[in-house]
Amino acid sequence: MPRWLKDNGLSIGFGLIFLASLVGQAISGHGSVNHDAALHSGDPISFWHYVTSAVFWTDVMENWQSEYLQFTLYILATVWLLQRGSNESKQMDKAGGESDEDQLLGEHAKRNSPLWAKAGGWRTSIYSNSLVLVMGTIWLLSWLAQSITGRINYNSTQLDHHASPVSWLTYITTSDFWNRTLQNWQSEFLAVGSMAILTVYLRQRGSPESKPVGAPHSATGTEG
Amino acid sequence: MRSVRVMFWVYLVLIFAGLAYAIALGLLEH
Numbered sequence: 001m002p003r004w005l006k007d008n009g010l011s012i013g014f015g016l017i018f019l020a021s022l023v024g025q026a027i028s029g030h031g032s033v034n035h036d037a038a039l040h041s042g043d044p045i046s047f048w049h050y051v052t053s054a055v056f057w058t059d060v061m062e063n064w065q066s067e068y069l070q071f072t073l074y075i076l077a078t079v080w081l082l083q084r085g086s087n088e089s090k091q092m093d094k095a096g097g098e099s100d101e102d103q104l105l106g107e108h109a110k111r112n113s114p115l116w117a118k119a120g121g122w123r124t125s126i127y128s129n130s131l132v133l134v135m136g137t138i139w140l141l142s143w144l145a146q147s148i149t150g151r152i153n154y155n156s157t158q159l160d161h162h163a164s165p166v167s168w169l170t171y172i173t174t175s176d177f178w179n180r181t182l183q184n185w186q187s188e189f190l191a192v193g194s195m196a197i198l199t200v201y202l203r204q205r206g207s208p209e210s211k212p213v214g215a216p217h218s219a220t221g222t223e224g
Numbered sequence: 225m226r227s228v229r230v231m232f233w234v235y236l237v238l239i240f241a242g243l244a245y246a247i248a249l250g251l252l253e254h
Contacts, residue, residue, distance in 0.1 A: 054253055057245075057246045141240075141243045141247070145247045148246075148250030149246055149250040149253075
């Protein structure tokens, strides 16, 4: 196996199944839309028309936003919230942002620490929160994209039924927007809660998402 | 580490390109 492939197994592996799923979503979504059109004696649309339509992109964006919200919240919540016995939690005395020594900041930085971890001031403050800043930005932008493209679909249905189109500000108060949003959030939060509590008593040999198989149930914040 | 840095930017660029496309599409169909 080439070195670059071994070094990037996770990002390449998940990137490939993401692309395969997205293509699958596009093909099945196109089929579904045309099936619906046939039932209503409407004209079928081309594949290209479908993948550049607000219908397709609303579906993509509403799933993106919930995943990025999940990880953003998880990264933030695990700074302060702990779970005794969980591999997903820090040790019980580590709640909060931790000391500069623990976080290898300023004078505690190592020779090969990132430059902005050594710099101090605003640069270290930004770098100390850079993961949440970027993940949170992706969440907010994908939620915004869901609302903008969702409104196009909503208004298209409104016009089909001789009802008035709505503004963006009105759309984000509709049951359509919140139903699409919350049906995704509930599943993400359940999955995160499950990971936090199931890793107390269950194991997967070899996975860093699990404690070592022989680790005691009471061990908190260890890696497999 | 060079290939890792490339993957980091591939992910970020593709994600933000997808977001920009979706937002632009929504605004232009307005």
